[in-house]
Amino acid sequence: ASxxxxxxxxxxxxxxxxxxxxxxxxxxxxxxxxxxxxxxPSALRVASGDWAALARAADLVIxxxxxxxxxxxxxxxxxxxxxxxxxxxxxxxxxxxxxxxGGAGLLxxxxxxxxxxxxxxGVLSGPSFAQEVARAQPTAMVAASPHAPxxxxxxxxxxxxxxxxxxxxxxxxxxxxxxxxxxxxIATGLCDGLQLGLNAxxxxxxxxLAETTxxxxxxxxxxxxxxxxxxxxxxxxxxxGDLSRNRRVGLLLASGQTLAQAVESLGHVAEGxxxxxxxxxxxxxxxxxxxxxxxxxxxxxxxxxxAEAVAQLMGRDPAADRPV
Ligand SMILES: NC(=O)C1=CN([C@@H]2O[C@H](COP(=O)(O)OP(=O)(O)OC[C@H]3O[C@@H](n4cnc5c(N)ncnc54)[C@H](O)[C@@H]3O)[C@@H](O)[C@H]2O)C=CC1
Ligand SMILES: O=C(CO)COP(=O)(O)O
Numbered sequence: 001a002s003x004x005x006x007x008x009x010x011x012x013x014x015x016x017x018x019x020x021x022x023x024x025x026x027x028x029x030x031x032x033x034x035x036x037x038x039x040x041p042s043a044l045r046v047a048s049g050d051w052a053a054l055a056r057a058a059d060l061v062i063x064x065x066x067x068x069x070x071x072x073x074x075x076x077x078x079x080x081x082x083x084x085x086x087x088x089x090x091x092x093x094x095x096x097x098x099x100x101x102g103g104a105g106l107l108x109x110x111x112x113x114x115x116x117x118x119x120x121x122g123v124l125s126g127p128s129f130a131q132e133v134a135r136a137q138p139t140a141m142v143a144a145s146p147h148a149p150x151x152x153x154x155x156x157x158x159x160x161x162x163x164x165x166x167x168x169x170x171x172x173x174x175x176x177x178x179x180x181x182x183x184x185x186i187a188t189g190l191c192d193g194l195q196l197g198l199n200a201x202x203x204x205x206x207x208x209l210a211e212t213t214x215x216x217x218x219x220x221x222x223x224x225x226x227x228x229x230x231x232x233x234x235x236x237x238x239x240x241g242d243l244s245r246n247r248r249v250g251l252l253l254a255s256g257q258t259l260a261q262a263v264e265s266l267g268h269v270a271e272g273x274x275x276x277x278x279x280x281x282x283x284x285x286x287x288x289x290x291x292x293x294x295x296x297x298x299x300x301x302x303x304x305x306x307a308e309a310v311a312q313l314m315g316r317d318p319a320a321d322r323p324v
Contacts, residue, residue, distance in 0.1 A: 002134045003163045004062075005041040010157065013045045013054055022048035031134075034268075038134045052080045059083050060153045062124065066269040067091040071111050078116035084150040086122045086143070090178030090234075091271035092278040104285065105278035107175045107219075122150035123171055124158070125178045126229035127237035129244070136162040142230045143167050144174035166229065173225030176216040181235040182246040182272030183279055184208035186296050188239040189250020190306055204292060205239050211290040215279065218286040246272040253299065254306055276300055291316055 001014040016022040025031050026046040029039055040046075047054065055061050061081050063073045067089045077085055092105040106114070112121045122145025133139050143154035143165050151167040159165045168174055184204065191200050212235070213226040225231055238244040249270045252262035263273060280297045283290040295313050298304035304312065 001044055001062075002038075002041055002136070003139075003160065004157045005044040006136060006160050006162065010043075011045070012043070013047050013058075014040075015047050015051045015054060017048065019048040022046045035131060035134050038131065040134075052076075055080045056082065060157050061085045062157075063087040063089075065089060067093050067108065067271060067274065068269075070108055071115055074112050074116040074119065074121075078119055081119065084120045084122065084145075084147070084153040086124050086145070086150060086154055088124055089271070090125060090175075090182060091275040092179050092282070094274050094278065104281045105275070107172070107179065109171050109175060120147050120150050121145065122147060122154065123174055123178075124154055124165075125174050125234065126166075127233040129237070129241065131243060133163070138162055138164075140164040140166065140229055140233070142174055142228065144171040144230070145169065146171065168225065168228070168230075170222045170225045172219050173216050173221030174230040176219060176221055177212060177226055177228075177231035178234060179271070179275050180208070180212040180215065180279055180293070181231075181238050182270070183276045183293050183296050184212070184235060184272075185238040185244050185246035186250040186253075186270075186272045186276070186300075187292050189244075189247035189252075190254045190296075190299065190309070191250070192247075193251040193254025194306055194310065196310065201239070205235060208239070208292050209235055211283075211288075211292060214288045215283050215286070215290060218288050219282075245270040249273060259300055259302070272296070273300060289320065291320075 001012050004010055005012040055077055060083055065073055070087055070089055087108050089108055092107055093111055095103045095105045108123060112119060124141055124143055126141035128139050128141050143151045145151050146169055155165045155167055188201050188204050191204055209226060209232060213223060216226060238246060245266050245268045249262045276297045280290060280293050291313060295309040299309045
């Protein structure tokens with residue numbers, strides 16, 4: 001919302017589901033709970049309550065919930081939104097209650113195709129820690145959608161002095177990159193927490209990108225998307241940047257915390273924790289090998305101790321490794 005309010009002439013409303021938080025943000029021009037110390041642009045209006053009227057009148061709606069809230073938001077938006085709708089969440093939805101055994105979680109665009117197929121929809125992704133975007137530090141992102149009006153609306157709304165937006169029609173590749181990098185950031189956090197060294201971290205990033213690309217290709221993505229901002233770019237940022245909540249989960253697990261303790265102490269969502277099993281499950285269904293993801297799942301499930309996860313990766317049969 002801050003980035004969209006910066007280019008002159010855009011009327012931007014930030015809608016919050018908590019009326020108390022909306023009132024506090026409107027009064028102080030600061031989000032003291034999630035982005036303390038960063039002023040919100042004075043032109044930004046904050047609202048709560050009846051959002052349907054806002055959504056009906058908007059030229060663009062951006063949904064900034066975690067994956068867990070996306071389905072409900074899209075269901076609610078489908079009958080009212082006439083303008084493009086984009087989401088920011090990065091992950092796979094957890095399998096729905098009552099899904100058939102082996103039913104896997106979905107990417108955001110797959111959720112949208114299920115519950116709001118008529119929506120003009122897209123995703124905004126790429127290396128973009130919220131704190132830096134809100135401080136107007138230079139950031140480059142990707143607006144991905146098969147619908148040109150959605151890509152154009154996102155570029156028009158956000159492209160400005162501190163944000164550069166690249167359009168891409170490969171939303172499968174953009175979403176796979178955004179979802180799997182969170183799982184890989186848990187792995188690099190663990191690697192750094194265990195002080196395994198910079199060589200090991202570079203290996204995880206590179207081999208992680210290879211397994212992400214394999215999954216993406218099997219799901220219909222284009223290979224070059226994984227070399228772009230939403231693939232390599234966001235993976236490097238999240239795997240190495242200490243602002244990442246997913247990386248912090250890995251660091252906390254390495255320090256001996258349980259998963260429950262790590263998640264509790266974050267106070268924010270770490271989507272990799274909820275996506276890892278689905279990433280591994282979908283890869284298995286497709287016959288794709290994702291050894292780093294499998295090691296993270298073993299760790300999150302409590303089947304592997306940190307040192308065992310490392311040993312599992314290092315002990316793989318060399319014949320099982322593929323160039324990409
Ligand atoms: N924080 C960041 O730097 C970036 C985050 N993202 C993605 O944006 C999404 C949201 O992340 P953050 O805002 O950073 O997480 P956060 O944990 O800081 O905040 C999540 C917010 O969503 C609300 N929420 C929780 N469950 C909800 C539900 N079922 N329905 C509606 N709202 C719900 C929470 O009350 C909270 O206000 C995630 O998918 C994340 O991967 C993407 C790019 C950067
Ligand atoms: O996606 C992000 C930056 O692009 C944020 O990553 P985390 O959710 O790990 O903090």
